[in-house]
Amino acid sequence: MTLNTQRDSKETLRRRASTPLPASHQAGPGDRKTTADPQHPALGHSASYHPGDKTIRSRASWSSDSEDSDSSGADSLYRVVLLGDPGVGKTSLANIYAGTQEKDANEHRGEESYERTLTVDGEETTLIVMDTWETEKQEQAENWVQDYCMQVGNAYVIVYSITDRASFESASELRIQLRRARQAENIPIILVGNKSDLVRCREVSVEEGRGCAVVFDCKFIETSAALHHNVQELFEGIVRQIRLRRDSKETNERRMSVYKRKESITKKARRFLDRLVAKNNKKMALKVRSKSCHDLSVL
């Protein structure tokens, strides 16, 4: 991924941002399906969607890895639901994903779903990022939104603010709620500690975030929407987590061998040493697991 590539893809996005998706999008715009589809097990949820209530903002290409683009890569579409307390930064993260510039934010206010195609490890995947979670409205009419969110995601991002302990506690509750709603399913869940730039206001340590992810068996990353730090890594990580569950072991191993070739020597050495020590030490194995919850490219 290069900065140039990012800049180029943003240009593409801006040009296409005004292109509305047809209302029939949920039934599949001809090329892809977003409702229950036996050919597309990852999308096989039966919850109904209300297109009039939520807007799909844009379809655009965001090639993070264009030099490796492989036309043989499967093109797939997945829903990613953002959960978390009000004010933790869900919309800010979604806006970065959508490539919305600050000056465009007012124009797009009220729109809550963002579709974008990413090229990760040489293959394209389209994510619809849904920023529809409501925690404040308790009326009956709003409950369907929460139920819908819990049912419809192919992956979940649970966001808290590192400056707000209450939001961290809510994140644990959301994880439990999600586990209850989707009991037997092995869906990717990423715990995100946002606002990592606000160092002096920190109320939740990195270790606590990581510990929570280990206990709740999910991935963990700290981001700063304000500085755009780790946001791209987050969305690329979601794609990798989806693929790790969707594809065969062989396909993932082939993909990983390409990915690992690009890893830094330090990262490779650390990974090798962790495995070596963990082989003979159960306690260490737990520690490695706690480290691996940081690594969004492995299960």
Ligand SMILES: Nc1nc2c(ncn2[C@@H]2O[C@H](COP(=O)(O)OP(=O)(O)OP(=O)(O)O)[C@@H](O)[C@H]2O)c(=O)[nH]1
């Ligand atoms: N310093 C800092 N501020 C942030 C960051 N992310 C979001 N904010 C600010 O936090 C406030 C809330 O951000 P939103 O993105 O609206 O949060 P939200 O979770 O979507 O909130 P609701 O829409 O109420 O659910 C805004 O003023 C953002 O500018 C961050 O990483 N760092």
